[in-house]
Amino acid sequence: GENGKGLSIDTRRLSKKEQKKVDTGYVRYAIKEYVGNLVSVRRNLPDPRIQDCKDISYPKDLPKTSIIMCFHDEAWTSLLRSVHSIIDRTPPRLVEEIILVDDNSTYDHLKDPLEEYMSQFPKVKIIRTERWEGLIRARLFGLNHTSPKSTIVTYLDAHIECMDGWLEPLLEPIMKNPRTVTMPTINTIDSTTFAVDTDQAEQVGIFKFPALRFFWMKTPERIDRARKSPADNIQSPAMAGGLFSISKVFFNHIGTYDNQLDIWGGENIEISVKIWMCGGSLLLSPCSHVAHIFRKRLPYIGGYHEMLRNLGRVANVWFDDYKYKFVNQKGNMDPFGDISERVKLREKLQCNDFEWYRRNIFPEMYFPGSGVHYGNIQSVAEPNICIDGGKLKRSEPILPYPCHGEENQQWDYTESMQIRMRDLCVDLSGGAFKTESCGGYDAQNWKYHVCRVNAT
Structure with missing residues (x-):
């Protein structure tokens, strides 16, 4: 050694x-x-x-x-x-x-x-x-x-x-x-x-x-x-x-x-x-x-239900309305107990709200639907064609595909100017149009222009 x-x-x-x-x-x-x-x-x-x-x-x-x-x-x-x-x-x-x-x-x-x-x-x-x-x-x-x-x-x-x-x-x-x-x-x-x-x-x-x-x-x-x-x-x-x-x-x-x-x-x-x-x-x-x-497992019994309970306490004290992004997914979690003293502590300290944290400290924070815009990305030339995440794997090419509105065509356009689905972003590094791990790179910055498309 x-x-x-x-x-x-x-x-x-x-x-x-x-x-x-x-x-x-x-x-x-x-x-x-x-x-x-x-x-x-x-x-x-x-x-x-x-x-x-x-x-x-x-x-x-x-x-x-x-x-x-x-x-x-x-x-x-x-x-x-x-x-x-x-x-x-x-x-x-x-x-x-x-x-x-x-x-x-x-x-x-x-x-x-x-x-x-x-x-x-x-x-x-x-x-x-x-x-x-x-x-x-x-x-x-x-x-x-x-x-x-x-x-x-x-x-x-x-x-x-x-x-x-x-x-x-x-x-x-x-x-x-x-x-x-x-x-x-x-x-x-x-x-x-x-x-x-x-x-x-x-x-x-x-x-x-x-x-x-x-x-x-x-x-x-x-x-x-x-x-x-x-x-x-x-x-x-x-x-x-x-x-x-x-x-x-x-x-x-x-x-x-x-x-x-x-x-x-x-x-x-x-x-x-x-x-x-x-x-x-x-x-x-x-x-x-x-x-x-870093151990591959805990060496002792217990901890999972306690972790869910702990996260429930943290979310309900500090996350404001963002707590529902967690609670809605863990609706059957154990009761998290009395949080009144922790809420009083936060009020006493006059802390910023969670939206301030998200905007100023962690603008890369993501959850489906959290973007400025969310939904299909359709072709202007062929409105029935959308970009499709397919199996959504890292370094996979993004392919045009008939629009169907299902999950693997639902993209977020984030405040960080990323086009994102789960942990992957649309990336143009090396000249290839593909998905890569999101990281705030210039090759993942996309400008959104509002335009009106005339119906035919």
Whole structure:
């Protein structure tokens, strides 16, 4: 695993005893823990930063941060690698403490053995919840145990590896403006080989209707054009939620997390829109890199119904009339509980409305029918011919087809001047008339001219 290289093992060549270890590890942790145990907990990693980032000199008086990592039944070496990567690649003067929040884990290795191992690090402290609280309330539990000496809190997942120079780019924007929230560029650690991918394209976080699921999107050109250097931070409409830094004063000012959100899910959408709508900004740093294991499934039972309930709370507090774009699709979701206190918080903060967020922060937001115009696109020369999405696959040509008014001929013309159907836009790059992933490119900008066609 040195230098972030992966380790592949042909499990068919292992003994039955060793194969059972492989299977048990995957069932428990949703990663190939057997391989992870063979990778050094203090391995070297390549530096993925561009030269513009390496050339930046940061102030010597950057504020200290408390780093919080929550875990529930985490794999031993994944947790250790996370902690070692912080200690080994972070200037000690910037870290007030590293708080490990054990959210009622059941495995023995996370009890006394973990206490004994971490005792060698004076800045690491372990706190434990009395019951399984779930990620959201466990994070709040950790926040309440931070030292008053730190002004910033940094949340990290417990299956990450911080890379060279990761923290300074997150702290400096907050020092300049405490209403700024920062997040690192997230590189992927393969869950089976533990290889680290250092070729991460610049992206921004978004969420999509109707399910309100988080996605990454290539940085729109409108955002890129406002940047003077490749090292400049990127305004992001939303965050993935696992890795970010925030001023403790500002976090408390906007009401931290809704403590009625259960287990996980939706908290990243809530905090993202709340930051922007209530006077803050959310920046992704291309100079900060943290590698993260993305598991193919949750390693524990539960979470889906709680996620729907959480999203219902978020939509009904923050989305105004746009909440129906979600609720209409999830009409049978569980009741989301009393939201009156969160509504009062929004009123007290005098936050902007969701339409402001959509127009100013996330104009690329899309759902069918959300465009300025919606419907068939007919030929002027042959009115019975429409452009047809066909099977609507990326890089597929757009074909003329007799108009039939069904779904694959219903296009949106958006405020961003795109002709769009679901996640694909009409694109003319390379001179070919086709559908491509929507991304705010010039080749996807279409001017709409109102004209009158004489009937014959």
